[in-house]
Amino acid sequence: MTRLRVAIVDDEEPARLVLREYLAEEPGVEIVAECANGFEAVKAVADLAPDLLILDVQMPKLDGFEVLELVGRETSVIFATAFDEFALRAFDVHAVDYLLKPFSKPRFQEALERARERLQAAPPSSPGADAPASARLSPAELAAAARPAGTRPSRIVIRDGADVHVVPIDRVDYVEAQDDYVGIHTGGTVLLKEQTLAALAATLDPRRFVRIHRSFVLNLDRLAKLENRGKETRTAVLRDGRQLPVSRTGYARLQELL
Amino acid sequence: MHPIFSDVSRLRTFILLWVPTGAAIGTLPFWRTGGPLDQAWVLVLWGEVLAMPALATWHVTRFVPIRAGRGRVLVTAAIVSLAAAGVWVGAGRLWTQVMAETAPQPAALFGSLAPDAFAAATLVCLLLSAVHYALNEADEGLAAARRVLEAQVAAREAELRALRAQVNPHFLFNCLHSISALTGVDPGAARRMALELAEFFRDSLRAGSQSRIPLADEVALVRRYLDIERVRFGDRLGITVTLQPGVEAVRVPPLLLQPLAENAVRHGISTLVNGGDVSIAIARNGHDVRVRVDNPFDADDRRPGTGVGLANVRSRLAASYGDRAHLCAGAEGNCFTVTLTLPCEEVQA
Incomplete structure (x- = not known):
């Protein structure tokens, strides 16, 4: 049996305490990190590449869903929460393993065993085959399912190695598709996030963010004017002077909103 | 007709x-x-x-x-x-x-x-x-x-709502989890927390069955609540409660301040990696009593609260005092402040 390398993530000391206690009695398990918030968790994943995260849902800075969004492809996750009806529904819908606080040792061992089996069947970073639950599902979909109906995320989280950027939605100027990434333009800087433009656009408020082009989603607040350059060619001029191309369907979408 | x-x-x-x-x-x-x-x-x-x-x-x-x-x-x-x-x-x-x-x-x-x-x-x-x-x-x-x-029905409903909020499932399950955790490493602390929690619920139920309780009792309830939360949050949660001498006997609807303390922890302290102080200051202000609750919060973390807690307090104020009581809430920088102004109703001898 290979050694299972585990990182514990919970902002409450007693909660970490019980995990430490339960894990200490498990053979073949090594606790590689104890994190008190989401940033530390992302850093621990980047630096130590644990096999498994035991992840609290409600934490300062980054919540459990945001951590999953940032590291979901590299590690397996077991969520732990006390009570959160939306999160529980999302876990059930997406068949994510979770622990309800307080949890017993047998229940914990069960979840650990399942995680071990998943990892042996297909480690998260290896492509194809029978992928584990945390890689099979889209973290964004899970996070969306865990939000109360009709609400949208108020920020975008982006990982840059061990660093995490948190960008409030209203500070986003526009988003640009770049192969498998999106470039998030905010106040003159660009942050790259591994996500498709369509997937990101789906999480944004369609009344504020418009897909003006195959490769661009624009924050309507930043639009200064539309320029007509010959037939069928239009350009969006932003408040800071930058120019973005507008496709025919993009123009139709803009007209609908303006 | x-x-x-x-x-x-x-x-x-x-x-x-x-x-x-x-x-x-x-x-x-x-x-x-x-x-x-x-x-x-x-x-x-x-x-x-x-x-x-x-x-x-x-x-x-x-x-x-x-x-x-x-x-x-x-x-x-x-x-x-x-x-x-x-x-x-x-x-x-x-x-x-x-x-x-x-x-x-x-x-x-x-x-x-x-x-x-x-x-x-x-x-x-x-x-x-x-x-x-x-x-x-x-x-x-x-x-x-x-x-x-x-x-009477409206007042009863408000009390039931307050009690329902009291038995906030998130709070209860997290406390039970803390007790379960402490049992292994510090049985004495686990027992203390179980007892504190029991006392808190007992006090809440007793207070909830009355229409008014002395401010001193409500403050004691709030202190107990914050002490319990301190077991979970450790040094992240600082507590400062100041009660001006002379206002202890003022009668207030039960469980009026506790939701404010709970909000301060849930939407304030728990959003901060290093936590901060929940400060509650209660003083007489002319014919009124003024309660001020300050807590730091993460202004960049814009996960919205539901606003149920404050709405609840507001409707209880309206039911108890009509327009003689006010609640103001707002953020300034990284500090969230709730100010409550109530008319002084002293105990009748």
């Missing part, structure tokens, strides 16, 4: 009583003279019609309720009754003249007998005014009782 027409059984009783009364009033004065009664139907009809001005007196008397004073009520009732009787007698004169050809007797005798009819009609109108007043009083009594009942 006219108190007799507003209720079917009252209307039925009135009609039953009125038909013979009206007939008697129209014909009685003429019986005394011994005139021929074969033309009396003209007078019976006239008598019945008195119901209209008599009932209409209500439209005037309702503007002078009983509480306006006995004198004004009596004068008003007398004036309207005289007026109604006068209108009726005038209408009777016209009516008997119109009918003079088919019934000459009533028309001929009308002049001499009208004063008696007028007196009788005035008396009937006065009686009916008394009935109006009695029915109005009964209706108002019922409405007042219903209002009192509705207020």
Whole structure:
């Protein structure tokens, strides 16, 4: 049996305490990190590449869903929460393993065993085959399912190695598709996030963010004017002077909103 | 709505009583003279019609309720009754003249007998005014009782809501998890927390069953709540509670401040990696008591709260004090402040 390398993530000391206690009695398990918030968790994943995260849902800075969004492809996750009806529904819908606080040792061992089996069947970073639950599902979909109906995320989280950027939605100027990434333009800087433009656009408020082009989603607040350059060619001029191309369907979408 | 027409059984009783009364009033004065009664139907009809001005007196008397004073009520009732009787007698004169050809007797005798009819009609109108007043009083009594009942139900609901908030599942499960965690490494601490939690719920239930509790008790409850949260959050949660001497005995609705402390922890301290201080300051301010709750929060972390906690406190304030109490909430930089202003209600000796 290979050694299972585990990182514990919970902002409450007693909660970490019980995990430490339960894990200490498990053979073949090594606790590689104890994190008190989401940033530390992302850093621990980047630096130590644990096999498994035991992840609290409600934490300062980054919540459990945001951590999953940032590291979901590299590690397996077991969520732990006390009570959160939306999160529980999302876990059930997406068949994510979770622990309800307080949890017993047998229940914990069960979840650990399942995680071990998943990892042996297909480690998260290896492509194809029978992928584990945390890689099979889209973290964004899970996070969306865990939000109360009709609400949208108020920020975008982006990982840059061990660093995490948190960008409030209203500070986003526009988003640009770049192969498998999106470039998030905010106040003159660009942050790259591994996500498709369509997937990101789906999480944004369609009344504020418009897909003006195959490769661009624009924050309507930043639009200064539309320029007509010959037939069928239009350009969006932003408040800071930058120019973005507008496709025919993009123009139709803009007209609908303006 | 006219108190007799507003209720079917009252209307039925009135009609039953009125038909013979009206007939008697129209014909009685003429019986005394011994005139021929074969033309009396003209007078019976006239008598019945008195119901209209008599009932209409209500439209005037309702503007002078009983509480306006006995004198004004009596004068008003007398004036309207005289007026109604006068209108009726005038209408009777016209009516008997119109009918003079088919019934000459009533028309001929009308002049001499009208004063008696007028007196009788005035008396009937006065009686009916008394009935109006009695029915109005009964209706108002019922409405007042219903209002009192509705207020009681609203207060009860507010308390139940507060208690429901009290047994916040998130808080309860996290506490149980902490106890479960401490059991392994520090059984003494686990026991202390279990006892604290039990005391907290016991105090909450006891407080919730009362309409007002001393401010000192509410503050003790809040302290206990924060002490329990401190086990979970450790050094991340600092607590400063200052209660100005002299306000301890002020009566407040139970569990009014606890939701504010809970908000400060849930939406403030728990969003911060390094935590901070929840500061609660309570002081007298003129005729009011002012409660100020400050807590730091992560202004960049814009995960929205539900606002249920504050809305709950607001509606309880409104139910308990009407517009004599206020709640202000707002953020400045990284500090969230809630200020509560309540009228001083001291314990009655």
